[in-house]
Amino acid sequence: MLKRDVIVIGAGAAGLFCAAQAGFRGRKVEVLDHAKKVGRKILMSGGGRCNFTNMYASPDNFLSNNPHFCKSALSRYTQWDFIALVEKYGIAYHEKTLGQLFCDDSAKQIVDLLLSECRRADVTVTTRCEIFAVTRQADGFLLLTSAGEYQCESLVVATGGLSMPKLGATPLGYQLAEQFGLDVLPTRAALVPFTLHEQDKTVFADLSGISIDARAGNQLASFNENILFTHRGISGPAVLQISSYWHAGEDVEFDLFPNGDLHEQLRQAQEVSPDALLSTALSQFFPKRFVQASLPYFDIPNKPLKQFQGKSLQQVAEAYHHWFLKPNGTEGYRTAEVTLGGVNTDRLSSKTMQAKEVEGLFFIGEVVDVTGWLGGYNFQWAWSSGWVAGQYA
Numbered sequence: 001m002l003k004r005d006v007i008v009i010g011a012g013a014a015g016l017f018c019a020a021q022a023g024f025r026g027r028k029v030e031v032l033d034h035a036k037k038v039g040r041k042i043l044m045s046g047g048g049r050c051n052f053t054n055m056y057a058s059p060d061n062f063l064s065n066n067p068h069f070c071k072s073a074l075s076r077y078t079q080w081d082f083i084a085l086v087e088k089y090g091i092a093y094h095e096k097t098l099g100q101l102f103c104d105d106s107a108k109q110i111v112d113l114l115l116s117e118c119r120r121a122d123v124t125v126t127t128r129c130e131i132f133a134v135t136r137q138a139d140g141f142l143l144l145t146s147a148g149e150y151q152c153e154s155l156v157v158a159t160g161g162l163s164m165p166k167l168g169a170t171p172l173g174y175q176l177a178e179q180f181g182l183d184v185l186p187t188r189a190a191l192v193p194f195t196l197h198e199q200d201k202t203v204f205a206d207l208s209g210i211s212i213d214a215r216a217g218n219q220l221a222s223f224n225e226n227i228l229f230t231h232r233g234i235s236g237p238a239v240l241q242i243s244s245y246w247h248a249g250e251d252v253e254f255d256l257f258p259n260g261d262l263h264e265q266l267r268q269a270q271e272v273s274p275d276a277l278l279s280t281a282l283s284q285f286f287p288k289r290f291v292q293a294s295l296p297y298f299d300i301p302n303k304p305l306k307q308f309q310g311k312s313l314q315q316v317a318e319a320y321h322h323w324f325l326k327p328n329g330t331e332g333y334r335t336a337e338v339t340l341g342g343v344n345t346d347r348l349s350s351k352t353m354q355a356k357e358v359e360g361l362f363f364i365g366e367v368v369d370v371t372g373w374l375g376g377y378n379f380q381w382a383w384s385s386g387w388v389a390g391q392y393a
């Protein structure tokens with residue numbers, strides 16, 4: 001029987017960070033992970049450069065059934081704390097856009113930082129370890145695993161969400177929550193591309209690779225970034241962001257000219273070049289291939305600008321400013337960056353991340369019903385929730 005003060009299940013962002021904090025308090029900590037390698041999502045993140053936090057991270061950038069829950073952890077371990085740690089390790093980084101901080105070199109530097117913190121804190125990390133069963137004992141928990149039997153006072157569940165099963169995602173965290181009487185809110189893929197209905201797909205598949213500045217929105221939120229046509233559907237940051245607020249069957253509204261007044265632009269073009277075709281005028285603002293596909297799609301005749309009389313030019317502009325698209329669905333967990341829903345925060349202490357009714361049991365990171373926007377927010381939640389739990393586990 002192996003005795004530890006703290007066992008952390010999951011050697012991802014939240015688990016490794018939490019383990020180090022608990023280790024610094026003098027706790028004997030071991031992290032168990034079934035994967036061959038630790039931090040696989042970190043390695044894949046940000047196109048291999050890890051968008052490790054966001055300078056503007058605030059509770060408003062997170063979705064949860066209880067939007068207040070994340071406030072405590074985010075305020076006690078902030079983006080500035082993690083940035084200071086990154087700087088302490090001499091990792092060069094840059095802001096890509098909208099406060100998103102990326103490593104200059106490689107996401108591996110963040111994994112190395114975490115492992116180095118774990119080493120400094122005397123934390124043992126065991127990979128290729130299957131968890132067979134977890135039971136509660138009078139003074140803690142008993143774990144049956146492929147690496148033997150463990151006994152621990154505190155158990156931290158940091159198994160992440162369901163996205164990207166190829167990278168080791170499993171529902172173990174949700175199962176443990178339910179086993180110990182916590183409820184799990186319905187999960188669904190988020191920060192995920194949309195798939196299209198056949199009639200839209202046939203039009204836009206030819207545009208694969210084209211990206212356009214756009215605002216994607218619905219009644220709940222809107223994001224002004226860009227959209228990317230792919231051979232499967234539609235992606236890009238604005239689409240990924242709004243996917244977290246989308247439910248099957250709903251429309252998404254796109255403003256394809258979000259930073260200007262297309263009617264005014266077309267009116268000016270009409271004045272200057274009345275004989276020019278509408279497609280020529282639109283090609284000043286959009287990629288040519290997109291113009292060619294979008295005119296018939298929006299049922300707009302491609303004729304000389306002077307022939308657009310009355311309100312017809314305004315109607316053209318409105319088609320581009322207010323494009324309502326009903327996605328067929330999403331690409332699902334296979335390509336989603338995160339999972340919405342998860343362990344209901346009602347049964348967790350926001351101060352400690354400990355289950356209110358099960359002493360010694362903690363849930364941190366993505367397994368909890370706190371989901372960040374695209375842009376480094378999800379890692380910040382992993383650091384903040386992991387740090388907090390590390391003070392008490």
Ligand SMILES: Cc1cc2nc3c(=O)[nH]c(=O)nc-3n(C[C@H](O)[C@H](O)[C@H](O)COP(=O)(O)OP(=O)(O)OC[C@H]3O[C@@H](n4cnc5c(N)ncnc54)[C@H](O)[C@@H]3O)c2cc1C
Pocket residue numbers: 009010011012013014015032033034035038039040041042044045046047050051052053129130131158159160161163164167168169170171172336337338364365366367375376377378379380382
């Ligand atoms: C491709 C991709 C790119 C991303 N890019 C970014 C980004 O740039 N910025 C950002 O903020 N967020 C990004 N995210 C989201 C971010 O990676 C996650 O939100 C974050 O990793 C969650 O941390 P976590 O520790 O909760 O879970 P994870 O990092 O997923 O770690 C969970 C760990 O638990 C282990 N585990 C799971 N099940 C079991 C089991 N049954 N037994 C034992 N171990 C188990 C897994 O192997 C894994 O190591 C990205 C996600 C993906 C998929």
